[in-house]
Amino acid sequence: MAGILRRSGLKATHPRIALLNVIAESSAPVSAQEAAKRVGKKMDQATIYRAFNTLKSKKIIRQVDLRHNHAHYELFDYDDHHHMICISCGKVEDISGCEVESMYSAFLRAARSFATIEQHSLEFYGVCKTCAEKTQRKTHTIA
Amino acid sequence: MAGILRRSGLKATHPRIALLNVIAESSAPVSAQEAAKRVGKKMDQATIYRAFNTLKSKKIIRQVDLRHNHAHYELFDYDDHHHMICISCGKVEDISGCEVESMYSAFLRAARSFATIEQHSLEFYGVCKTCAEKTQRKTHTIA
DNA sequence: AAATAAATGCGAATTATTTGCATTTAAATC
DNA sequence: GATTTAAATGCAAATAATTCGCATTTATTT
Ligand SMILES: [Mn+2]
Ligand SMILES: [Mn+2]
Ligand SMILES: [Zn+2]
Ligand SMILES: [Zn+2]
Numbered sequence: 001m002a003g004i005l006r007r008s009g010l011k012a013t014h015p016r017i018a019l020l021n022v023i024a025e026s027s028a029p030v031s032a033q034e035a036a037k038r039v040g041k042k043m044d045q046a047t048i049y050r051a052f053n054t055l056k057s058k059k060i061i062r063q064v065d066l067r068h069n070h071a072h073y074e075l076f077d078y079d080d081h082h083h084m085i086c087i088s089c090g091k092v093e094d095i096s097g098c099e100v101e102s103m104y105s106a107f108l109r110a111a112r113s114f115a116t117i118e119q120h121s122l123e124f125y126g127v128c129k130t131c132a133e134k135t136q137r138k139t140h141t142i143a
Numbered sequence: 144m145a146g147i148l149r150r151s152g153l154k155a156t157h158p159r160i161a162l163l164n165v166i167a168e169s170s171a172p173v174s175a176q177e178a179a180k181r182v183g184k185k186m187d188q189a190t191i192y193r194a195f196n197t198l199k200s201k202k203i204i205r206q207v208d209l210r211h212n213h214a215h216y217e218l219f220d221y222d223d224h225h226h227m228i229c230i231s232c233g234k235v236e237d238i239s240g241c242e243v244e245s246m247y248s249a250f251l252r253a254a255r256s257f258a259t260i261e262q263h264s265l266e267f268y269g270v271c272k273t274c275a276e277k278t279q280r281k282t283h284t285i286a
Numbered sequence: 287a288a289a290t291a292a293a294t295g296c297g298a299a300t301t302a303t304t305t306g307c308a309t310t311t312a313a314a315t316c
Numbered sequence: 317g318a319t320t321t322a323a324a325t326g327c328a329a330a331t332a333a334t335t336c337g338c339a340t341t342t343a344t345t346t
Pocket of ligand 1: 028029
């Protein structure tokens, strides 16, 4: 992690490295609260938010919207993966194989007022198998 | 607007109708602050947030993430349009013609733990022509 | 017009994110 | 390895975003 930071012109400081490790080890995008909890030690929330912002501006991490009313972040791995989010329990699963980038130029042609597209976000909102089963069971019980 | 509300089992109250009009007349998704300002009269912020949530749950409006650290909402028109957002000035333009829904079943097959997809959000982050020109001009001045 | 559940307003509470400033620390220089 | 210095951190306090409790008002039903 230290190398990534230095290559971006950032100081490889202990809090930042710890935070990056937390993000890297997490299976789902992490929020400031989760990060604070998992970084353990003492990393101030202000430092966490400042780190999120600088790491985002250097494209080391990217922001993901899960509609939880607070931001989440994950490593910016350049593999263009996206997320499925359960609208019932909040579960998040990564998915890949989206072709959207290949359509950038077509979208740009259709757009009146945009010069470039740098990135996109694509999220799917649905119901996970666990929640679907629960609903099914509930329905059966009532009937 | 009153009809839409009643059809969803909601009371067609004055604040709600005013809010829906604001959302309908806006060219871009609106935030709670913008709504408060434009509804004029006095509609309490708590009422605005409560309305956003109930209208969202009835699928009359939908939430849009512009990465501004607060939620935005627009009418849920079922035409599957999406947004281009300028990372420099925040400008928002609607775009349509996305084929993502036709790929729901393929994504579902690829997903380990999801039973259904109900909707998706697709946002493009780029630079608008106005901002692109400004940058160009700045670069030229420096050179 | 009366009854009633739903919705609102208002104030206060949470939650989320940012800021100012004194102090510390990583990296560069000697 | 000690010195220098700009960048980064911690702490406390500020601001922004969203939610809650409860008394009062309002839209529909009767
Ligand atoms: Mn992910
Ligand atoms: Mn729109
Ligand atoms: Zn679920
Ligand atoms: Zn712009």
